[in-house]
Each structure stands twice: as C-alpha cells, then as structure tokens.
Amino acid sequence: MIQHKEGSLMAKHRNFSIFLGRTPQGAMMGVFCAFLIALLAACSGGSTSTTPGSTGGTLSGGTDISGKTILFEIQSSPSDSFFVPVVNGAKKAAGIAGLKLQIQYASNDDTTEVNQVNTAIASNVIGVALSIPDAGLNKVICAARAKGIAVVAFNIDGATGQGASCVQGFVGQDFVQSGALIAQKMIDSGQIKPGDHVFCPVEFPAQVYAVQRYQGVKQALSAIGATCEELGTGVDFGPAKSTMVSYLLGHPHTSAIIALGHAPLDQAPAAAKQVGRTIPIGGFDVTSDILSSIKSGAITATVDQQPYIQGFQSVMQLALYLKYAISPANINTSNGALIDKNNVDKVVSLVPDFR
Structure with a gap:
C-alpha cells in the first residue's frame, strides 16, 4: 500500500499490519496456544485469522515443513479490498506447501504491527511474510532473523540500514x-503536454510507495517541462473524493x-465530474470502478501491482527457503x-479474487 495523506490523516493512517501464529504439539497445548494467540491479538488491536494448509502439501523431499505456521502480515484493515487477491494468493501457496497461514491485520498502525511480530516470534512461527511501511519495523525484523525465522517482505519494503x-x-x-510508466503513457497519448500542471493525489505521501511513485512520475514530467503537485487523501473513498474536489476547485488550470x-x-x-471538468486521468491499482472507468474512457490507464503474485510468491519463497534452502529473491x-x-x-x- 502506500502513502496518502498529510498532517493528521497521514499520522492516523500511517502504519501497517502483521500477524502471527504457532502450531502446537498436543491437543491440550493446541487449545491453550490458540486461545493465547487470539487473546494477544485482541489486546494488540489487530485482526487475525488462521488458514490451515493441506496436510503435507504437494512439495516432496527436503525438510519436512508440513503443518508448520507462518505469519502473513497485512498492512491495512480487513475491509481493504486491495488485499483480497493478496490473501488468496498466499492461501494457495500455503496449501501447495502444506503450511498453516496466520493472517493478521494491523489496521495501519506501526505499534500494532511490531507487537504482532514480537508475539509471532515468541510463538515460534517458522517464517514471516509482511509489508514493511517504514524503518519503525527494523528492530523487530532483525529480531525475527536472529531467532532463525525467515523473513520476506511483500507490497512495501520500507526497511533501512541493518x-x-x-x-x-x-x-x-x-x-x-x-x-514513470503511467506518466509516459499519458505523455505519449498527448494527454499531458509541455508546461501542463498535473494533480497527483495519494493516500499517504510519506510512505515508500508514494515517495517512489511520485519520483517516477516527476522524472517523466520534468523531461517535457510539466509539473506535478502531490496531496494526501487518506484511504477512505469519501474523504478522498472531497479532498480532490477541493483541490480541483482551487486549481482550475489543472491539466490532468x-x-x-x-x-x-x-x-x-467522480471528483472531476462534480467540479464540471473533463480531464485525463491515470494512476495505479485495480478496483471494479477503476476498470469500469477505463472501459468508459474516464480513466486512460492504470498500473496493476498484480497483488495475487505478491501473496503467492512471498509465501512460496518462504516455503522454498525453509524446505530446500533456496534463497528468496526480489520479484517485481x-x-x-x-x-x-x-x-x-x-x-x-x-x-x-485474482486481480
């Protein structure tokens, strides 16, 4: 996910989620541990679910990891539709590998995420797949590795230094x-011209995804002498629309x-329509409404993160590392x-489900 808002909204929506879990050995211990994990998750303010993997999975040879548990961290809340295909991909990979998947949501709060990862470490999960919003997760990530727990990031990696x-x-x-890709697409189609002023709204401007996407857009626009102004909107659709309407009313010469x-x-x-403007629009990610707007011509194009891959490959890389000692890689x-x-x-x- 990504950064979108300034000031109090950015502070409010800044962080991400994590979750944890463990597979106990005895039936009584299993009940106790499940209760303890649920209690700790509730106290930390996150949301947790556990998805059992298929017994043994379909991977043969190597180290036996069947029935073991990995933590799958969602940076946002359960209501965020972006992560539906992410979770579906993760579940599919866990089933293939025979892993149990504990899915946890931190609802955009760093403290919750850190607490959830720490609890996962104490619960002896064998791997962690998580979004890393910023350097605030540095210490807990390294604490996991120090315990021999495998760590793969997905969606965002804001870790720095050590x-x-x-x-x-x-x-x-x-x-x-x-x-750069989406900006160049709109330049090549003649929708953004030299000297144009472009509006670049984003949920949380300080987060890694926003900073770097903005960097790429500015690179392409600067090459033709166009400019781009960024503004935080938050992740909720209603406030996001209101923020964009206010900006467009105050900046009537916005070209795209x-x-x-x-x-x-x-x-x-909808924001452009409300202010009576017909201007080119492009951006990132996929929702049903975004696709409908592309079909109607209201949106030129969107860059898809292909989130199913993010869930599937992060879990599968953990499985391959734990089972066959195959080192995880960076995947665009x-x-x-x-x-x-x-x-x-x-x-x-x-x-x-998949996109």
Missing part, C-alpha cells in the same frame, strides 16, 4: 519504474490527474503491467 539486510527478499512493485494510489484513482472520475510484480482499453476486458472478471 533492517534492510534482515529482509531476505521483496515481492512487489518497482514504484519508481511504475510512476495522476493518482498515486487506488483510493484517489477510484474516486478521481508490475513490470509493464498497464491496463487500458486494449486489455481491460481480460481483467474485469478476475476482480477481486
């Missing part, structure tokens, strides 16, 4: 490349919108993944 060295692999979008996250992109066509899930009128019909039926 923390970055404790992340074994990242599965997610190349944000700078993707920012490049929304740096799914919330502002979803609402950008969005290399040239543009959706526009030419291919939107192939995607529509796959939302929200």
Whole structure:
C-alpha cells in the first residue's frame, strides 16, 4: 500500500499490519496456544485469522515443513479490498506447501504491527511474510532473523540500514519504474503536454510507495517541462473524493490527474465530474470502478501491482527457503503491467479474487 495523506490523516493512517501464529504439539497445548494467540491479538488491536494448509502439501523431499505456521502480515484493515487477491494468493501457496497461514491485520498502525511480530516470534512461527511501511519495523525484523525465522517482505519494503539486510527478499512493485510508466503513457497519448500542471493525489505521501511513485512520475514530467503537485487523501473513498474536489476547485488550470494510489484513482472520475471538468486521468491499482472507468474512457490507464503474485510468491519463497534452502529473491510484480482499453476486458472478471 502506500502513502496518502498529510498532517493528521497521514499520522492516523500511517502504519501497517502483521500477524502471527504457532502450531502446537498436543491437543491440550493446541487449545491453550490458540486461545493465547487470539487473546494477544485482541489486546494488540489487530485482526487475525488462521488458514490451515493441506496436510503435507504437494512439495516432496527436503525438510519436512508440513503443518508448520507462518505469519502473513497485512498492512491495512480487513475491509481493504486491495488485499483480497493478496490473501488468496498466499492461501494457495500455503496449501501447495502444506503450511498453516496466520493472517493478521494491523489496521495501519506501526505499534500494532511490531507487537504482532514480537508475539509471532515468541510463538515460534517458522517464517514471516509482511509489508514493511517504514524503518519503525527494523528492530523487530532483525529480531525475527536472529531467532532463525525467515523473513520476506511483500507490497512495501520500507526497511533501512541493518533492517534492510534482515529482509531476505521483496515481492512487489518497482514504484519508481511504475510512476514513470503511467506518466509516459499519458505523455505519449498527448494527454499531458509541455508546461501542463498535473494533480497527483495519494493516500499517504510519506510512505515508500508514494515517495517512489511520485519520483517516477516527476522524472517523466520534468523531461517535457510539466509539473506535478502531490496531496494526501487518506484511504477512505469519501474523504478522498472531497479532498480532490477541493483541490480541483482551487486549481482550475489543472491539466490532468495522476493518482498515486487506488483510493484517489477510484474516486478521481467522480471528483472531476462534480467540479464540471473533463480531464485525463491515470494512476495505479485495480478496483471494479477503476476498470469500469477505463472501459468508459474516464480513466486512460492504470498500473496493476498484480497483488495475487505478491501473496503467492512471498509465501512460496518462504516455503522454498525453509524446505530446500533456496534463497528468496526480489520479484517485481508490475513490470509493464498497464491496463487500458486494449486489455481491460481480460481483467474485469478476475476482480477481486485474482486481480
């Protein structure tokens, strides 16, 4: 996910989620541990669910990891539709590997995420797949590695310094490349011209995804002498739309919108319509409304993170490392993944389960 808002909204929505779990040995111990984990999760303010893997899975040879538990961290809340295909991909990989998957949501709070990871470490999970919003997770990530727990990041990797060295692999979008991709798409189509002013709304401007997408957009725009102004909107659709309406009313010479996250992109066509403007719109991520707007022509294109891959590959990389000692790698899930009128019909039926 990504950064979208300034001031109090950015502070409120800044962080991400995690979860944890453990597979106990005896029946009585299993009941006790399950109760303890649920209690700790409730106290930490997050949301947790456990998905059992298929017994043994379909991977043969190597170290026996069947029935073991890994923590799968969701940076957002259970209501965030972006993570539906992420979770589906993670569940599929866990089933193939025979792993138990504990899914936890931190509801965009760093303290909750840190607490949940610490609890996972104490519960002896064998691996952690998580989104890392910022350097605030550095210490706990390295604490997991120090205990021999495998760590793979997905969606966002904001770890720095020593923390970055404790992340074994990242599965997610190349944000700078993707920012340049959507901006260049709109330049090449003649929708953004030299000297144009572009509005770049994003949920949380300080988060890694927002900073780097903005960097990529500015690189492309600067090359033709166009400018881009960023503004935080938050992740909720209603406030995001209101923020964009206010901006467009106050900046009537705005030539185009490049929304740096799914919330502002979803609402950008409605915001432009409300102020009586017909301007080019492009951005990131996929919702049913975004795809409908591409079909109607209200949105030119979106860069898809292909979130199913983020869930599937982060869990599968943990499984391959734990079973076969295959080192995790960095995987760019969005290399040239543009959706526009030419291919939107192939995607529509796959939302929200797979795209």
